[in-house]
Each structure stands twice: as C-alpha cells, then as structure tokens.
Amino acid sequence: MRTSGGICMIQTEKISVHDQLHQATANLINQTQIEVSLVEPINEISALEFFKKTQLLGDRIFWKNPTGDMQIAGVGAHKRLKPKNGEDRFQSIREQWEAYLETCSLPDESVTGTGPILFGGFSFMDHIDQTDDTWEAFASGEMILAKWMLTEQDGQTYLTHHATIDETTNVNEIANRFTEMKKVLSKPIMEEALPKMQSMNDQFTYEHWETLLNEAIDTIREQALEKVVLARKTDVLFDHKIPLAEVIERMIDKQTNSYVFVIEQENDAFIGATPERLVQVKGNELLSACLAGTTARGKTEDDDEMLAWQLLNDKKNREEHDYVVQMIKQSVAPYVESFDIPDTPVIYPLKSLQHLFTPVTATLKNDATILELVKQLHPTPALGGEPRDKALQFIDEKEPFDRGWYAGPIGWLDANFDGEFAVAIRSGLITENQATLFAGCGVVKDSDPQAEYEETRIKFIPMLDALGGTQ
Structure with a gap:
C-alpha cells in the first residue's frame, strides 16, 4: 500500500x-x-x-x-x-x-x-x-x-x-x-550492574495449576474445545532497579535468532526476546511462521539431537504444531494469491529451548495491509487455542490474571504499511526492581499437567537469564 x-x-x-x-x-x-x-x-x-x-x-x-x-x-x-x-x-x-x-x-x-x-x-x-x-x-x-x-x-x-x-x-x-x-x-556511557535476585513468587501453586489444567483437559475431551493455551506468571524481586539496557544487551548476546523488544510506558517497561514472528510484509510478500512444540536443549550434542528427534516424533507436539500451520493458512487466505509452505516442520534451536518450526511464505493481493493481517492472525492456536473464540473465552474466565501485552502482537510499520510484528512471548513487565514474567503451554486432550508445568518452567529461563536471575 x-x-x-x-x-x-x-x-x-x-x-x-x-x-x-x-x-x-x-x-x-x-x-x-x-x-x-x-x-x-x-x-x-x-x-x-x-x-x-x-x-x-x-x-x-x-x-x-x-x-x-x-x-x-x-x-x-x-x-x-x-x-x-x-x-x-x-x-x-x-x-x-x-x-x-x-x-x-x-x-x-x-x-x-x-x-x-x-x-x-x-x-x-x-x-x-x-x-x-x-x-x-x-x-x-x-x-x-x-x-x-x-x-x-x-x-x-x-x-x-x-x-x-x-x-x-x-x-x-x-x-x-x-x-x-x-x-x-x-557522552560516555555509564554502565550499570545487573541486580541480584532476592525472591521469586509464583502467582499460583502447582495444585492450582493442576486443577486448571485438568479442567481444560476435561473440556477438550467433552469436545467443547480442541486446544487451549494456558499461562502462568511469576513475580521476581531484585535488590535494586533493573537496568533495561543491560538486560537488552544480555538478550542480544544470549537469545540469538530472536526478536528483542522494549517499550517503556511511564515507570513500566514491557521487554522480551521472542523467537516467534507473527507476520512480516514487504511489498506484496507475506512472511509468517509456525513455532509450536517445545523441548529443552541437551547438555551434550548427543542429548540435544535425541531431544530434537523426540520432539519431531512426539504426537502431542506435532498435533499442536499442525493446528497452527492450518490456522495461519486459513486466516490469511482471503488476502493471498498463493502460498509456499513446507509439508513438515524442522527444529528451530535457541539457547535454552528448541521448537518445531514451519515457515509460511505467501504472495499478497494488492489490498492487504499488515494491520489487517495482524488482526486475522492474532492469536494463533500456539497462543490462544482452537476454536479461537471458545479458547479465548476459557482463558478469559479461568486464568487468574490479565495477560496484558504478554503474547500480543508487537512490532512496527512504515508509511507504506510494510513492517513486521512478532508474538510477545518470552517476555516480562519490569517496574523498578520487580519483573513479572509470563510463560504458557498448549493443552490438548492428551496433555499431562506435570509435563506442561515443566514446559512453562523452562520457558521462564530466557527472561530469568537476561535479568541475571536463576531458577
């Protein structure tokens, strides 16, 4: 445009x-x-x-x-x-x-x-x-x-x-x-030291998480939902104010292959290092991505390859991934002349995690703009669930906190309505010496609450690492 x-x-x-x-x-x-x-x-x-x-x-x-x-x-x-x-x-x-x-x-x-x-x-x-x-x-x-x-x-x-x-x-x-x-x-830069973590407080216990997950699984088995993505959050307290620039620097250094973003609003800053593109538009070319299905990195090269193989062959994760691929295609189809989508996913490695990844490329019709595409794509089943409206209703009613901008679209656009938006996961809200971090997981009929809890735990690691904390 x-x-x-x-x-x-x-x-x-x-x-x-x-x-x-x-x-x-x-x-x-x-x-x-x-x-x-x-x-x-x-x-x-x-x-x-x-x-x-x-x-x-x-x-x-x-x-x-x-x-x-x-x-x-x-x-x-x-x-x-x-x-x-x-x-x-x-x-x-x-x-x-x-x-x-x-x-x-x-x-x-x-x-x-x-x-x-x-x-x-x-x-x-x-x-x-x-x-x-x-x-x-x-x-x-x-x-x-x-x-x-x-x-x-x-x-x-x-x-x-x-x-x-x-x-x-x-x-x-x-x-x-x-x-x-x-x-x-x-003027010279005054470097600031990262603070020391003092405490980490989950917003609800594992027992509450297990109850919520089981309710979601029962709802899916009753065929009211196919999938829902549930999140949890944790508050991390540090001994002094968190220096944003130093956190960004650590993200750039450690979270390669990721988008790094910050937006300050008064005394708060929403910050993250997300691997997931929602959509990019360059002229009449659309680029999107399916990034769904997660496991940890291995301690050795052999362990890493084994975990990647298990992820590629895991029924639950492949099912979750396929949901997202089909939804992306269906959501933008009215704006697209043609698609180029591989038949099978590959591994997308990050520092602490590895994901199933399928790139989506398409040729756009002339009347498509990036904001219309963001509206159609958000949220993908990797962030909300399927069917979308029912999954969002479940999240709105059952999750015990407001996600705010977590997992929302974040990015830029120019005078031609070209631009790029990512999905604001691996993120947190920083206020003075406190960081509120978020992590989510996809729930389907065969999900295990303990395994999903562990998945969210490892998804906290990138932000904790950037902040200088540990878990």
Whole structure:
C-alpha cells in the first residue's frame, strides 16, 4: 500500500537537514503547518548505545530482528496512536495512521526503517482488565511515532527526527536539535550492574495449576474445545532497579535468532526476546511462521539431537504444531494469491529451548495491509487455542490474571504499511526492581499437567537469564 499527496516532508539521507527544512518551508505558502521527518546519516553509534544514552529524554523503544540486520531505538513520542475501542483497535490505528499519512508527500526513495515509523503493540485480549493494576500504564493497543529514532539497517545508521513546523518556526532551531542530540550521543556511557535476585513468587501453586489444567483437559475431551493455551506468571524481586539496557544487551548476546523488544510506558517497561514472528510484509510478500512444540536443549550434542528427534516424533507436539500451520493458512487466505509452505516442520534451536518450526511464505493481493493481517492472525492456536473464540473465552474466565501485552502482537510499520510484528512471548513487565514474567503451554486432550508445568518452567529461563536471575 502506497500513500501519497499532502504536506508531510519525508526525506532520505541524500539531502542535508537544512535542505530538507528549506524544502518543507516552501510548502508553507499554501499550508498552515507541516509535519517533517528529517533523516541524517550518523556514524559510530549503535541502536543499543542510543538507547543507553537517551534514558533521561523520555520513554524509549527498542527493536531488533532475529538476524540483527535491522535495529531501531527511539525516544520520546511525537505522536501516540491509541485505538478508540478494543474490538476495532487494528482498524482504528490504521485509520489514524492513514489520516496522518494523507498529509504526507513521500519520496520515490527511502531507507527501510527511517522516516515515519510506528512502533508499539497490542494486548493479548482486545481489552485490558482495569481491575488488575499490573498493566495500568498500557492500553489495549498503542503505536508510537518517536521524536527521535536511530535505525541500523544493513550496516548503515540513520538518525530520524519528527517535528511540526509552521510560519512561526525557526528552522535553524530545528536543525540545531541534531547538533544538540549528537552532543548527548557523544557522552560516555555509564554502565550499570545487573541486580541480584532476592525472591521469586509464583502467582499460583502447582495444585492450582493442576486443577486448571485438568479442567481444560476435561473440556477438550467433552469436545467443547480442541486446544487451549494456558499461562502462568511469576513475580521476581531484585535488590535494586533493573537496568533495561543491560538486560537488552544480555538478550542480544544470549537469545540469538530472536526478536528483542522494549517499550517503556511511564515507570513500566514491557521487554522480551521472542523467537516467534507473527507476520512480516514487504511489498506484496507475506512472511509468517509456525513455532509450536517445545523441548529443552541437551547438555551434550548427543542429548540435544535425541531431544530434537523426540520432539519431531512426539504426537502431542506435532498435533499442536499442525493446528497452527492450518490456522495461519486459513486466516490469511482471503488476502493471498498463493502460498509456499513446507509439508513438515524442522527444529528451530535457541539457547535454552528448541521448537518445531514451519515457515509460511505467501504472495499478497494488492489490498492487504499488515494491520489487517495482524488482526486475522492474532492469536494463533500456539497462543490462544482452537476454536479461537471458545479458547479465548476459557482463558478469559479461568486464568487468574490479565495477560496484558504478554503474547500480543508487537512490532512496527512504515508509511507504506510494510513492517513486521512478532508474538510477545518470552517476555516480562519490569517496574523498578520487580519483573513479572509470563510463560504458557498448549493443552490438548492428551496433555499431562506435570509435563506442561515443566514446559512453562523452562520457558521462564530466557527472561530469568537476561535479568541475571536463576531458577
């Protein structure tokens, strides 16, 4: 989808900031104000360093894709787009973004990840339980256009600034903002030590978990459900404030092949390292993935291969995996010209876990946008269950906490509605010196509560490891 026509100036790195501003002010003859997205190449700083050095400038965002060839860090909010209501939240964000982009004049060339980029996410359910203050700072969805953004893309680095100008604006003052920001970015980084874990408190006992799992299994055997995904959470207390940048750094180092994300909201930060892509759109190409079925990594190479073989041949895990593959295909079929999906899964290895993995590639019809695809795909059976509506009702009624943004879609989109969203698992909510961590598992008719409890335990490990804790 391509949006054009209007007054928002979005430039590439080939034109200086002063020249970009002069071009923008020329349009003020017929317009009262102009939105500008100013882009300048910048050297010798990474997205992580930008994140570290801007912690006093406002709420921050961070994103890294699994290959690491695209990383984005942002600070401050030039625009915040929130849905008007939960049920229409994806359409609401789309309409607000289109309204903003209708004022824009897009160039023929742009660098992916620069210019106007929305970053944010959505809650797992289409609402957040306001009686649970865990997610008090988060809405059912929010996409943010950062004031400042640093993008690493294919070995190049760009600094983007968003501003509004009118006839009273001093364009030299706006250009000087780049000079001032570079001064901030030139200051040395003050490294912070990870805190020590003091306590870990599960939200409900194994006995409560077993009761919930058995109720779910009975419901499935009565054929009211085929599958439901249940989660548990744990609160981890540390001896001092958790430094986000250091946690990100450990995630990048240890959780290779994963998306790393952070979104700060006031005193809270939602953070995670997820291996699971929900959907990526590049022009008319759709990329999605089925990542369902989990086991641990082995202590030796032989153990690792044996665990992988057992996972590939495990009836329960293959059944769970096939649910997700079929659902992804059915959900996006109305928007797709053709599919390319392998017949059998392969192993997707991570540091602590390994998963069954099937990539999904498709050619899109011209009228498809990434937000429509996110709406159709979320939640997959790997995160909700099947049938979707009945599984969500069971989760809403039976789980003793609000998932908030855990397992929801998180990611970015650009002015062309290209972008990428991941599934916010292997994640937690950090507030000062406390981290609330989440982990889930798929329940089918042959599930064993003890085995599922162990699966959720090992799914806590990536976040605990990043925080410096142990289990």
